[in-house]
Structure formats: C-alpha cells, structure tokens
Amino acid sequence: MTTQNALNELVGKPYKYGFVTEIETDKISKGLNEDIVRLISSKKEEPAFLLDFRLRAYKKWLQMEEPKWADLGFPQLSYQDIVYYSAPKQNEKKQSLDEVDPKLLETFDKLGIPLSEQKRLTNVAVDAVFDSVSIATTYKEKLAEHGVVFCSISEAVLQYPELVQRYIGSVVPSNDNFFAALNSAVFSDGSFVFIPKGVDCPMELSSYFRINSGDVGQFERTLIIAEENSSVSYLEGCTAPMFDTKTLHAAVVEIIALDKASVKYSTVQNWYSGDEKGVGGVYNFVTKRGHCRGYKSKISWSQVETGSAITWKYPSCVLQGDDSVGEFYSVALTNNKQKADTGTKMIHVGKRTRSTIVSKGISAGQSSNSYRGLVQMTKSAKDSRNYSQCDSMLIGDKASANTYPYIRSQQPRSSIEHEASTCRISEEQLFYLQSRGIGFEEAISIMVSGFCREVFNQLPMEFAAEADKLLALKLEGSVG
Amino acid sequence: MIQPEAKLILDISDLHVSVEGQNILKGVNLQIRAGEVHAIMGRNGSGKSTLAKALAGHPAYSVTSGRVDYLGKNLFDFDPEERARLGLFLGFQYPVEIPGVSNIEFLRVATNSCRKENGKDELDVFEFEDLVNDRLKIVQMDPSFLERSVNEGFSGGEKKRNEILQMALLDPVLSILDETDSGLDIDALRVVSSGVNQLSSQTNATVLITHYQRLLDEITPDFVHVMASGRILRTGGRELALELEQSGYEWVDKELQGGGDN
Numbered sequence: 102m103t104t105q106n107a108l109n110e111l112v113g114k115p116y117k118y119g120f121v122t123e124i125e126t127d128k129i130s131k132g133l134n135e136d137i138v139r140l141i142s143s144k145k146e147e148p149a150f151l152l153d154f155r156l157r158a159y160k161k162w163l164q165m166e167e168p169k170w171a172d173l174g175f176p177q178l179s180y181q182d183i184v185y186y187s188a189p190k191q192n193e194k195k196q197s198l199d200e201v202d203p204k205l206l207e208t209f210d211k212l213g214i215p216l217s218e219q220k221r222l223t224n225v226a227v228d229a230v231f232d233s234v235s236i237a238t239t240y241k242e243k244l245a246e247h248g249v250v251f252c253s254i255s256e257a258v259l260q261y262p263e264l265v266q267r268y269i270g271s272v273v274p275s276n277d278n279f280f281a282a283l284n285s286a287v288f289s290d291g292s293f294v295f296i297p298k299g300v301d302c303p304m305e306l307s308s309y310f311r312i313n314s315g316d317v318g319q320f321e322r323t324l325i326i327a328e329e330n331s332s333v334s335y336l337e338g339c340t341a342p343m344f345d346t347k348t349l350h351a352a353v354v355e356i357i358a359l360d361k362a363s364v365k366y367s368t369v370q371n372w373y374s375g376d377e378k379g380v381g382g383v384y385n386f387v388t389k390r391g392h393c394r395g396y397k398s399k400i401s402w403s404q405v406e407t408g409s410a411i412t413w414k415y416p417s418c419v420l421q422g423d424d425s426v427g428e429f430y431s432v433a434l435t436n437n438k439q440k441a442d443t444g445t446k447m448i449h450v451g452k453r454t455r456s457t458i459v460s461k462g463i464s465a466g467q468s469s470n471s472y473r474g475l476v477q478m479t480k481s482a483k484d485s486r487n488y489s490q491c492d493s494m495l496i497g498d499k500a501s502a503n504t505y506p507y508i509r510s511q512q513p514r515s516s517i518e519h520e521a522s523t524c525r526i527s528e529e530q531l532f533y534l535q536s537r538g539i540g541f542e543e544a545i546s547i548m549v550s551g552f553c554r555e556v557f558n559q560l561p562m563e564f565a566a567e568a569d570k571l572l573a574l575k576l577e578g579s580v581g
Numbered sequence: 582m583i584q585p586e587a588k589l590i591l592d593i594s595d596l597h598v599s600v601e602g603q604n605i606l607k608g609v610n611l612q613i614r615a616g617e618v619h620a621i622m623g624r625n626g627s628g629k630s631t632l633a634k635a636l637a638g639h640p641a642y643s644v645t646s647g648r649v650d651y652l653g654k655n656l657f658d659f660d661p662e663e664r665a666r667l668g669l670f671l672g673f674q675y676p677v678e679i680p681g682v683s684n685i686e687f688l689r690v691a692t693n694s695c696r697k698e699n700g701k702d703e704l705d706v707f708e709f710e711d712l713v714n715d716r717l718k719i720v721q722m723d724p725s726f727l728e729r730s731v732n733e734g735f736s737g738g739e740k741k742r743n744e745i746l747q748m749a750l751l752d753p754v755l756s757i758l759d760e761t762d763s764g765l766d767i768d769a770l771r772v773v774s775s776g777v778n779q780l781s782s783q784t785n786a787t788v789l790i791t792h793y794q795r796l797l798d799e800i801t802p803d804f805v806h807v808m809a810s811g812r813i814l815r816t817g818g819r820e821l822a823l824e825l826e827q828s829g830y831e832w833v834d835k836e837l838q839g840g841g842d843n
Contacts, residue, residue, distance in 0.1 A: 524680065534691075
C-alpha cells in the first residue's frame with residue numbers, strides 16, 4: 102500500500118456516533134417568523150423579559166446578513182426549512198432520572214455518557230441536551246450543597262430569573278452577529294452555571310449536546326457566571342447522527358468572571374462532518390465569548406474540534422479587569438471536505454492583562470483549516486502582553502492550512518508576539534517510526550498527539566484521554 | 582566470528598531493486614550467518630544504501646526481482662514494522678527529526694512493540710526507565726536526551742548515538758548500520774563503535790555500510806564486500822578494506838569495463 106492510500110484510508114474511518122434514536126418528538130412546524138419565536142417562548146413558559154429579548158433579537162436578525170468574510174463557500178442556507186424546536190415527548194416535569202425515557206438514557210450510554218446513577222462518571226456532573234431540550238442534569242443536589250447552580254438554562258430562567266436577566270446578552274449582545282442574533286431569538290436550551298463567591302466548584306461540570314433529528318437546528322445557549330474568588334472547570338461534548346442534509350447548529354456561550362474568578366471551558370466537538378464527498382454534516386456557527394470583568398480574573402478556552410462540515414468559531418476573551426488573563430488552546434482537525442475557520446479574539450482593556458494563544462491545526466484529505474485570530478490592545482491596556490503560536494500540520498498533499506492573525510495595538514506599552522509554523526508528516530518520518538516496530542496507524546497517531554501535546558495538557562485530566570482517543574478514532578479507526 | 586555451521590540469518594539471492602523507475606540493485610547475492618560482522622563498501626551511488634533501505638522496507642524502493650529469506654521466511658511478506666519486530670534493525674544514515682514526540686515515549690513504544698511480538702511483557706513507564714538508563718551507558722548518552730523530541734536539534738553525533746541506543750533497546754537479530762560513522766569525530770566514533778561491539782554476539786549479526794577504513798579499525802569485520810553498479814563485485818576478509826584504503830576504487834572501474842564478474 103502506498104503511503105498516500107494508507108493515509109486516505111486511515112483518515113476516512115466511519116463516524117461511530119451516526120445512529121438515530123427512534124423516539125416520539127414534540128416538533129413544531131418548519132420555518133421562522135415572529136409567531137414561532139413566541140411559540141418557543143410560550144412552550145417554555147418564559148417570563149416576559151425573555152420574550153422581549155427574543156423578539157428584539159429576531160427583529161435585528163431580519164436586518165442582518167450571513168457573514169461571508171470567512172470564505173467558507175457554503176451555499177445560502179434556507180432558514181425557512183429548519184425546525185426550530187423539537188423535544189422528545191416524555192412525562193411532564195420529570196423529577197428524577199427514573200422518569201426519563203429509557204431510550205434517551207440508552208442513547209447517552211451509547212455515546213459513552215452514562216447518566217444513570219450507578220454508572221455515572223465520578224466527579225463529573227453532566228447536563229444532557231437532546232435536540233432542543235435538556236433531558237437530565239446529574240449531581241444537582243450535591244452541587245447545591247456548595248451553592249453551585251448547574252441546570253438547564255430553561256430551568257434557570259424559571260428558578261433564577263433575576264440572574265438570567267442580569268447577565269444574558271451582556272457578553273454577546275443579541276445583535277453581535279447574524280448567528281448570535283438568530284440564537285438569541287430561537288435558543289431552546291443549554292446549560293446554566295452559577296458559582297457563588299468564594300466557592301471552588303467541587304466537581305467538573307459537563308454538558309453533552311446531541312442533535313437527533315435531521316431537520317432540526319440546535320440553538321443552545323450557555324451562561325456561566327463565576328462570582329468573586331470562585332473557580333470552575335466546564336466541558337462540553339457534541340455529536341450528531343449522519344444525515345445527508347446539512348444540519349445547522351448555532352450556539353452562544355457567555356462567560357462572566359468577576360474579581361479573581363477563574364473559569365476553564367473545554368470543548369470536544371465531534372458533530373457529524375459529512376461523508377468523504379462532503380454530503381451532509383453539521384454547520385457549526387458558534388459565538389463564544391468570555392468577559393473577564395473583575396481584577397485578576399481568568400478565562401481559559403480549550404477546544405478540540407474534529408467534527409462538523411463547517412466550523413466557524415472564535416472563543417474570545419474581553420480582558421477588562423486589571424491583571425486579568427485570557428487563554429485559548431485549540432486543536433482543530435479537518436478531513437475530507439471539512440472546512441474550519443477557527444481562532445480567537447483577545448481584547449485587552451485592563452492594565453497588565455495577559456493572553457496566550459496556542460493553536461494547532463491538522464488538515465487531511467481535501468479539507469481546509471484556517472486559524473483566524475484578533476489580538477487587540479486598547480488605549481487603556483498599559484503593560485499588557487500577548488503571546489500567540491499557530492502551528493499547522495498537513496497530512497497528504499490535497500489539504501490546506503491558513504493563518505490569519507489580526508493585530509491592533511493602540512497602546513505602545515504593550516507587547517504582542519506571534520509565531521507560526523507549518524509542517525507535513527513526511528514519508529521519511531513514518532518510515533523511521535515503522536522501522537522501529539511501530540505500526541503505521543500508531544505512527545501517525547503518535548505524531549499527531551505529539552503535535553497537539555501542548556493543547557492536550559490544558560484539558561481536564563478526565564478529558565485529555567478522551568480527546569486523544571477522539572483524534573485517534575478520526576485518524577486511526579482502531580481505537581474504540 | 583565465522584562459524585560455517587551457524588544459523589543463516591539473511592539469504593539474498595539475485596536481488597533487483599528500483600527507485601522511481603531507475604534500476605539501482607542489479608543482482609545482489611549475500612549470505613549472513615549468526616555471529617558474523619559484514620562490511621559493505623563502495624563509492625557513492627553503488628547501491629549500498631539502497632540495499633539497506635530495501636531490506637528495511639522503505640516504500641520508495643521497489644523490489645523488481647530476486648528473493649530475500651530472513652530467518653527462513655520471505656522478507657518481502659512483511660511490512661517495515663513487522664520486519665523490525667522480527668529483529669531487523671536499520672541504523673539510519675540521516676535519522677529524521679520528529680518534533681513534539683518525546684524521545685523516551687518513542688523509545689518505549691518501539692521497545693514494547695518489539696517485545697510484544699516476541700512474547701515478552703510490555704514495560705510500564707518505570708520499568709522502561711530502568712532499562713533505558715542502563716542502555717544509555719552503552720552509548721554514553723546524557724539522560725536529558727530522553728526528554729527532548731526525537732532527534733530534534735540533536736547534533737550529528739547525538740543522532741547516531743540515539744540510533745545505537747535504539748539498537749540496544751530493540752535487541753535486534755540483524756543490524757544494518759548505514760554510514761553510522763559519517764559525520765562523527767574520532768571520540769564519537771569510538772563511543773558508537775564500542776556500543777556496536779558490546780551489542781554484538783554469537784546470536785546476532787551486523788552489517789556495516791561505510792566508506793572508511795577507520796570504522797573497521799574499531800569494529801573488526803569478518804567479511805568485506807565491495808559494491809559497484811548495484812552488485813557485490815568482490816568479497817574478502819578485512820584485508821580487502823585495507824587494500825581499498827591504499828589503492829582506491831580504480832580497479833573497480835577496470836573490472837567493470839572488462840566485464841569482470843565474481
């Protein structure tokens with residue numbers, strides 16, 4: 102087998118999360134108009150402020166256009182062909198996991214996210230979101246003992262309306278961009294996290310997003326609030342079945358960190374990426390932003406992006422508090438016809454703010470993988486520093502990698518460093534490892550893990566192995 | 582050391598190999614038995630490295646005809662990694678750098694792949710550390726090399742020591758060392774040679790590909806072969822290497838022109 106063929110075979114392994122759960126759903130009709138926005142809000146029995154928020158966003162959205170600057174070359178999406186709300190039918194107001202449809206539990210079991218009591222991941226609380234709604238959140242009571250709130254955002258809207266009202270849209274305004282406006286109008290569920298003053302969250306928090314229906318868009322919204330001197334580590338995971346139509350996913354995540362609070366947000370994204378010809382797959386248009394509001398606050402993004410037909414995502418930090426810290430660690434793997442345009446924005450406002458960006462892009466097949474990042478030093482950001490490192494690895498000879506760093510500085514007493522490199526897995530490197538008894542697949546896997554090591558080191562312990570496995574699965578097929 | 586009854590490790594008959602459509606090896610014959618040290622000499626382009634790479638299974642080298650039996654089996658039935666696990670070791674002339682992959686992790690994965698094949702237990706991180714620290718002495722390498730990326734930023738001499746360290750860990754049956762002496766100063770050459778000598782035994786065999794007599798001053802070969810135009814033109818004892826050192830390769834041209842064959 103020639104190296105090229107073997108590589109093609111390796112990176113083209115089937116997607117193992119592509120199954121569909123047969124379940125009765127409460128689905129509204131296709132299309133989007135003001136009535137649909139009102140219907141979603143009423144289904145969720147929302148207070149008036151949220152309906153207003155949605156309607157304002159909807160009106161702004163109508164006046165906006167899909168962004169084209171990322172040069173992702175996808176056809177105009179038909180927003181009237183999408184179902185904006187779909188929920189599995191189940192007993193109203195489930196009180197415990199026992200009342201959750203066993204089919205749903207089984208689905209999450211199959212995805213490796215056991216929700217049932219005896220099988221739970223120890224020390225990780227999970228919020229499981231299926232299509233438009235959260236079906237279960239584990240370890241809620243234990244977290245409540247520490248004053249930590251971890252629940253679906255729908256529940257938070259009803260239970261903690263004043264918190265939601267105060268913070269929602271305060272980091273990502275509803276007119277921030279086309280997809281954020283759409284999300285603000287129709288978001289159906291997502292996770293809500295509140296860590297009170299002085300509390301270090303006693304366990305990892307995790308949300309798992311599952312798209313099940315082919316014509317349903319998933320618009321989740323996550324809000325994380327860390328009060329003074331608190332800390333939390335949060336992870337999200339995502340999968341979807343294989344459909345030959347495109348599925349839209351447009352999420353918004355907002356993080357607020359007050360004085361000396363620290364939030365670590367990690368993502369392992371494995372949405373269905375379409376087949377080798379580029380048919381089907383998830384369009385992943387995500388707006389994630391953290392606001393370091395307080396003095397010495399810290400927000401750290403880590404992401405492992407392996408799925409989706411198109412990824413458009415720039416988890417960002419607004420470093421407003423003096424001495425606040427922003428971090429972005431990213432591994433993005435694209436294969437076949439996947440396109441990823443991902444990176445970050447670090448907006449330095451406070452004095453002595455620091456940011457670090459480490460981005461690793463791996464492109465295989467005929468995919469294209471771009472890093473796009475903005476580092477901005479505003480006038481007030483005296484003595485602030487940024488360090489960026491963007492490395493690309495090419496597998497095969499048909500993939501492409503690009504780096505677009507944007508740098509704006511209005512503060513002479515600040516420093517910005519940018520390093521970039523591109524490498525290719527060469528036949529000589531593969532042969533060298535093979536000639537030491539290391540199999541072809543393992544050789545590629547070792548090189549890719551080595552390339553990503555700096556980023557994997559940033560992931561929470563429990564998930565670093567998962568991320569390594571996910572890459573191995575994408576590239577190697579023999580794991581799992 | 583030559584023992585006529587010793588086990589036959591490698592049996593090459595009439596081997597033809599081409600690279601990018603060009604015939605490089607044009608009928609190589611060679612037998613190697615346990616306990617023997619062979620030196621292959623010859624000018625640049627005579628086919629020495631091609632022979633080494635073809636035996637190790639480099640994908641760019643295609644075998645067009647001929648046969649190679651390794652430990653009684655058809656060598657070409659095996660992928661490069663399988664050949665390695667069966668005890669075939671190639672010491673590279675130009676070891677590649679593999680950024681991001683830590684040397685010790687690489688050495689451990691390689692060692693365990695070979696151990697597994699041979700029915701031995703895989704070594705955990707701690708057991709392996711003990712083993713590798715012991716083997717480091719053979720090549721007088723500093724343990725700090727273990728923490729660095731494979732060959733990255735290593736000097737020429739350090740890369741070659743790292744090759745011999747791998748040989749020491751994998752415990753091969755047949756080691757083919759492709760110009761291991763090139764780019765070494767005299768001290769490094771002694772360290773590397775002494776490493777090879779320590780690893781040499783009655784159950785394994787070594788092939789040294791070299792241009793220079795000075796390596797053969799350190800490692801005494803039982804046979805010296807001279808390659809030219811893709812064949813082994815002449816075979817002798819160590820005195821053949823001395824002869825080459827003195828009179829060069831001019832006689833090779835004469836023999837080739839005269840259609841001489843051995």
